[in-house]
Amino acid sequence: MAAVTSSPSLTDEERFELIVTNLQDTIRPDIIREILPTRPLKIYWGTATTGRPHAAYFVPSIKIAQFLRAGCEVTVLLADLHGFLDADKAPEGVLEFRAQYYERTIRAMLTAVGVDLKNLKFVRGNSYQLTPQYSRDLLRLSKRVSVHDAVKASSEIVKSMGEPAMADGIYPMMQLLDEEYLGVDAEFGGIDQRKTFALANDTLSKALGFKTRAHLMNPMVPGLSGGKMSSSDPKSKIDLLDDGNTIRKKIAKAFCAPRQVEGNGILAFIQHVLLPLSQLKSSDGKTAALSVTLKDETEPTVFHSFADVIKAYEADLLSPQLAKKIVQEGLALLTASIRQEFEQDEEWKALSRTAYPDSAEPAPTQAKNGKQNKQNKAAVSQTEPSLLAGEIDGARK
DSSP states (O other), rough: OOOBBBTTTTOOHHHHHHHTTTEEEOOHHHHHHHTTTSOOOOOOOEEOOOOOOOOOGHHHHHHHHHHTTTEEEEEEEHHHHHHHHHTSSGGGGGGGHHHHHHHHHHHHHHHOOOOHHHGGEEGGGHHHHHTTHHHHHHHHHHHTOHHHHHHHTTTSSSSSOOOOHHHHHHHHHHHHHHHTTTTTTEEEEEEEGHHHHHHHHHHHHHHHHOOOEEEEOOOOOOOSSSBOTTTTOOGGGTTTTTHHHHHHHHHHTTTTTTOTTTTTTHHHHHHIIIHHHHHHHHHTTTTEEEEOTTTTOOEEEOSSSHHHHHHHHHTTTTTTHHHEEEEEHHHHHHHHHHHHHHOHHHHHHHHHHHHOSSSSOOOOOOTTTTHHHHHHHHOOSSOOOOOTTTOOOOOOO
């Protein structure tokens, strides 16, 4: 697949439209408009390194590809310490390994959608979030943000177990500071982070004198059962390492009521992944096209917009079975290269077992397979990382 590179033929307005297309909301789009004529826009997307990335991660991957096509410089923040703060979803002993696993996986996903990685970089949260300067700024910010506002900002992104913990309030304040420390103009995330973005917009300039950033928000894509796609719910998600047959079986069972668009994860995947991907792959980088032979027709119909898809679906010309077939074929094609790379990479497989020791994939034991276990340790480091002991690798990626 040809790599997605920035297009010098795009006007500033076309770049802006490509950046904000398919988003649910944008805060301070005027900041983006002001910067585009002068220099590349700098955007970051943060992901807490918790459960295994799944098929829904193609939604931010496609947006990252669109940002790059628009000439943006993109930073992917591997938010390992945020994963640790979020109800201990990433225990201290696996933080480094999960960050490594996420970077390998996200790189493979971006390659699968054809992203040129030249203007994209990965940064570990622990590479700067444990520094004295960051700690001082976090303390300064804590004096200007109420407990109520901090916990409210994290209410939709942090899993609280009963009474909110102090970590629930620290989590969003660190996210606010990340914008400054990563030196970006805009932050990209899901609509579930809106309260955190609003807090950043209201607070950073007043509290610490930092500049105000734009915020770009994706909608939350429904899972296969109709709710949010989640790593903790196997029935709602498709794993990136699922084979083609497994993908087809899972999608065949997915919620996809006839004529019903709301809460339809199949249609959402077409809207936020397959259609924009076809646009990125087109010769001019502007024309989206999705071809399918509709019910009772012999010639394929070409959809150039999601509005066309909705119209056909609500008229039952595009049936649930046909919509599922589109996603089955598209997703199987997207994940094929990821599975192939994973299966051929013993280091990545060993890393997977160490990062997720309780996963379904069995980890080899020293007694039964001592040679393989030694290889596993060599692949991921022989020292278990510790926040308290300061043993986390601080290198930026």
